Amino acid sequence: MKKQPRLNFWQIWNVSFGFLGIQMGFALQGANVSRVLSSLGADLHHLSLFWLAAPVMGLIVQPIVGGASDRTWNRFGRRGPYILGGAIIAALAMFFMPNAGIAVKIMPPLVFGAVMFALMDGSFNITMQPFRALVADMTPEEQRNTGYSIQSFLINTGAVLGSILPFVLTNVLGVSNVDPDGGVPSSVIWSFYIGGGMLLLSVLWTVFRTKEYPPEEYAEYKGLEVVSKEKKEKASLAGFLKLLKETPKTMMQLAVVQFFSWFALYLMWVYTTYALAQHSWGCSIDDVSSKSFQDAGDWVGILFGGYSLFAAIFSVVMSNLANRFGRKNVYAISLLLGGIGYLSTYLFSGGEIIHLNLLITQVDVPSSASLWLFSMVGVGIAWAAILAMPYSILSDSLPADKMGVYMGIFNFTIAGPQIISGIIAGEILRYFFDGEAIYIMIIAGVSMLLGAISVAFVKQNKAVKL
Template sequence: MQNKPQLSFWQIWNVSFGFLGVQFGFALQNANVSRILSDLGADLHSLSYFWILAPLMGLIVQPIVGSASDRTWNRVGRRKPYILGGAIVSAIAMFLMPNAPLFVTFMMPMLFGIMMFAIMDASFNVCFQPFRALVSDMVPDKQRNIGYSVQTLLINIGAIFGSILPFVLTNVVGLENTAQAGEVAPSVVWAFYIGGTVLLGSVLWTVIRTKEYKPKDFYAYKGMDAEEVAKEQQQKLPLVKRLANFFGLMKTMPDTMKQLAVVQFFSWFALYVMWVYTNPAIAQQIWGLETKWFDHDYLATFEKVPEHIVQAKGAAGDWVGILFAAYSLFAAVFAVFLSKLADKFGRKMVYGLSLLAGAVGYTSFGFFGPSEAVAVNLGITSVTVPQAAVYLIIPMIGVGIAWAAILAMPYAILAGSLPADKTGVYMGIFNFTIAAPQIVSGLTAGLILSTVFDNEAVNIIILAGVCMLAAAIAVIFVKDKTE
């Protein structure tokens, strides 16, 4: 068996550079879809149901794309055709989603917004899985930690700029950040236009600058016969047989994948709660808005929502972008050291302690409340926000550390236990461990929020912290075969 050639830092950088743009768009989605759907008429407790579309798309798309990319070898490459196709569709959906009110002649704006959300997230997932498999394909085992750490760094650079973009467009460029019911704020609309453009441009960089191995070379590095693998993959099996093989793979998945699934369940349950409910949580907890201002039926009794409520929601929505950018920044910084820490102390220890930091970050949300307004200089502009909003950046340190580890460590641990000819499909199956907990969270979080926490959204963020603690404990039981 030949060894894969060592890659230079910039070759590793180019392999994952497109993920920067994909995450730029994904961060815009995470920070603003709840805001858009609320503006279009969604109730607070129903947001988690709409967000189920995101993991559902991942659950359906990633295994299919993973299996298909394992079998694809053409002039463009093995993984790159799917990355490029997903990026094109993602960009189109990003251009269309914030324009839902323009399509009122054809369908309800809410329905159009949900459709674009589903298409956008599905196409993001078409990009996600091949990007992760591309690192496994291209990077030799000795560089695997740095390969996924660089990918994590680029993901978080994209997330930083995607998260703060609406804030910048409001406070630096001067676009309006407020919207009446049934409309979308201009700053959000233009942020999605820019995000779609950045996504497509960065993916083109990876597609052009990265040359995937030919089948003969790739399988030689894995100690396999390329012709034998090609014959096996060219077999046309009946649908029933293919489904049986797929579920057979799920039954025989490596023990490491099963153990990581428990960690993934609790960590991604927590992340889903954060993405859906941080916006209303800080609007209520920090800006002091009562829960009734998130009730669609109550808002419908007003001919026009009071201006101070609209302004508070807009300010809170922009600050969510700052907080999400903050945890992405801390994750990007931590990603620089993640590879060396994992090499020195072991992937499991770094992974578990990182999740523990995230648990502390989430639970500390409950210590902050309404406070006096202060002027804050952010370098690019100065804004006036409640002082507690500034203090919320501190918990984001722990969240960022956890996020960096979640993006890198499971894949670094898993890659060593997967067969070379089925890496893509197993990576796709592994996405079940990301999608399933989010679906469970989507089905239960709204109910928990309304019945247990009386729509006080900060309490469900604290619950996310408890889940992240459970994930940290579950890491203890994971076996890393390469350590």
Template sequence: MSSSTSTHQQPNLSFWQIWNVSFGFLGVQFGFALQNANVSRILSDLGADLHSLSLYWLVAPIMGLIVQPWVGAASDRTWGRLGRRRPFILAGAIAAAIGMLLMPNAPLFVAIMAPMLFGAMMLALMDASFNVCFQPFRSLVSDMVPNGQRNVGYSVQSLLINIGAVIGSILPFVLTNVIGLENTAKAGEVAPSVVWAFYLGATVLLGSVLWTVFRTKEYAPEDYARYKGLEDEDTQPNKAPLGERLSNFFKLVANMPSTMKQLAVVQFFSWFSLYIMWVYTTPAITQHIWAVDKVWFDPAYLSTVQMVPQHIADAKGAAGDWVGILFAGYSVFAALFSIVLARLADRFGRKLVYSLSLAAGGLGYLSFSLFQDFNQVSVNLLITEVTVPVGAVNLLIPMIGVGIAWAAILAMPYAMLAGSLPARQTGVYMGIFNYTVAMPQIIAGVSAGWILSNVFANEAIYIIMVAGGSMLAGAIAVYFVNENNPVEQEGTVHA
């Protein structure tokens, strides 16, 4: 081992240094939250039915499956003026902002292609770009934050993610109820409140990422090697032929730490649930709480009527806005839980806290069906006052459990995994770990629409119950995870 790998303790970071490392995640999640709360709404306005919604949403995990491992491997071997992770974070943010500006304007490009096709393409661009940002951000925290501060580092990241998610989720609601923009969409178009929310989201995304890029200085290769106990050559670009690098990549997959394999089971049940929530919460509460008949989500039926009755359009718009409030609600609860998450994990252990958090989320989903109440109530949201069904307000209760689960999902798997990964391959392994995020969403995307239409006759509230059962299964699976399994033969494989 060269002299550069002599033992040197990685310096602790101040709170604000940790904050700056993760701050860009606020903007990335701002954009991601806008997408989660509004893409089903946009695609429905452009003509998608309930069955096909989950298929369109497949774009997101497929992009993650393709992009994140490649970006992880590339960022492991990239050392430039901006460092190794920041170039990818910046490039991804710029591309995501472009997608956010264009997607809600799909009807303007009807001369070039069908709005649904253009919308799907912009969804693919946004998701690919979000993934280019996400993976290097995860690795940047692992690079910069020493092991003793890992729980704090990922908890701060979770806090910022959820602050961004809160603002992004409520933005269309605010633009409608405070600014006064229209929240209903004409046939084949997107509501103005959603369009402007995406414009603002693109601005916040780019601005927060620039903050991290210019306020964080990554370690030089020789310093990184010294802190992580690596050989100097481990931080040099890999100039092996493409075929050899692909072969090495598959070897890495085959030799992944057992901790990663065990966490994959937990991740499957967790992300299967989350995918269902993001895709089907809007139609579920529109039907279950606003009493809109399922036929108004059927393009075949809609084609037989001259126009959608105003009260149906209004109910869909109000329900779509309230989904933003619910998603903001779980993000608020997640942000609050993130504040104490590190302390709880330090005191009671990551596994217990992680398992109980997922159980809270599962029970939250299962309780959705209990809160149906059509009576109207006036609600003061501080920024405005709205009248909604009592059941809509009561749905904030299960969002507490969902928020607790979301905070844990954002932090605990990565905190548990980081100690099992070789420092020279953190990025590529974090990218490979994204398979455990993408694959369950792909499976949900292929199966959830079929289940909804063939088993539940398009009654969307029941697919939310399926999400609850899946999250509870994830809580059980946590107990089979062993955190202390470093990867074998870490010095022999370079992707």
């Protein structure tokens, strides 16, 4: 087997740079889709059902795209065609979703918004899955921790930019965050335009600045046999069930951790706006058109930008910590801090309005809302680890010629808990908590703590140090 060459820092950077734009899109989605759907007429208790579009699309798309990208090679490379194609569709969906009113003659705006949400998330998955495999393709084993840590840094940098964009447009540039007709605010619409443009530009950078290895060269580096096209196609039709049967034990063990982690994350993305609006601003369940609710929505962007910033900072040192203390230890402690972060939000409610200087602008918020930033420190550390550690642990256990399809199958462990969360969360909120969304954050905290405990049962291959 020929030794795979090491990449310099900027080569590894270029491999993952497209994730900057993808995560801007994801961040805008995470912080604003509940707000958009509410503006279009969605009920609080049904929001989690609308959000099911995200994990369902991932469940369908990622294994298919992963397997297809394992068998692809053309002028754009192996993973490149899927990364670029998904980015184009995602950008178009981002341009259309907040403008659901244009489709009123075709279908109700809420239905159009939900369809665009599903299309947007599905195309995010088309683009994102090959990126995971691309890092494993292009980096030798001794640079795997570094590759996924840089990817985590870029993901969280993009998330910071996407999360704070509506807030910046409103509080710095003066774009309105309230629509006089009760529709989607202009600040959100323009944020989706900017996010879609950045997504396309960053993905184009990766596609044209990263030269993937041709099949023969890749096979030499990974110790693989070069398989004919006909044989690959036959295997792709007949071998999926066999692949499931041969799933590495490490993947199955990580699936338990993933279940608790992503169950919690889904709850946060769907309900933070309502939890904060009710708990700090004192909004009622149906008060979705008020300025207080929209101000809370803007502040959620700051909070999500905050946890992404903390995640980006932690990503800088995470690789060294994993090499020194072990991936599992770093992973478990990170999830523990995330659980504590979620639980702590309950402590911060109400309070007088205070004036904050955020350097780029000044804003008045309830004192408790500012304290939620401390909760986001733990959430950010957990998020950084969730984005990197499972893939770093898993990639050492996967055959190189099936990296894409197994990474796609691994997405079941992300989509599954979100689907379960989406089905039951609304009913739990309705029948147990009388619409008080802060208690959903408590459930998220407990779930993340269970994830931290589950890391202890993961058996991994020996980590390769830098």
